[in-house]
Amino acid sequence: MKTDVLVELKALRLHGMAGAWADLVEQGGGEAGGVGIESSRWLIEHLLQAEGTDRAMRSVSHQMHAAKFPVHRDMAGFDFEVSPVDRNLVETLATTAFTDEAHNVVLVGGPGTGKTHLATAIGVSGITRHGKRVRFYSTVDLVNALEQEKAQGKAGRIATSLLRMDLVILDELGYLPFSQAGG
Known part of the structure; x- marks a missing residue:
């Protein structure tokens, strides 16, 4: 099955190359019957696939860094055998479909029950x-950042950046006190 090179070039936003490819195809590749283009199609297809893969990997790497997870956790690292957590529910949450309708998820449990691990794993799944x-965010860190932002006269910047997120994870809500203004 041949790749539609023109579609792939446009999908990668390589519009100049897409235009040049269309011109070459229209002109027959400079050889009788377009043999030149067909003989090099495999190279172009390979390069397009490599570029697409590289961009996807760089995007995931960037998003993982921007998420600012405290440590990397994933679903494979969670021991469902020793935890009373509903595995099917957690796997459903890991699809992050709840974000499409802007629903909230609250993980409730005592210290050491895996809430942070699961929240991080759901976030990692959402990205990857x-x-x-x-x-x-640790809730205390977010509150402190919001108070500092307000004190600097730059209120709203964090809120604006959060509006661009598909998923915001607030950890440790209720564990540590913060000021009334922070609340």
């Missing part, structure tokens, strides 16, 4: 498997 933009 579903192309979501995720931001992780």
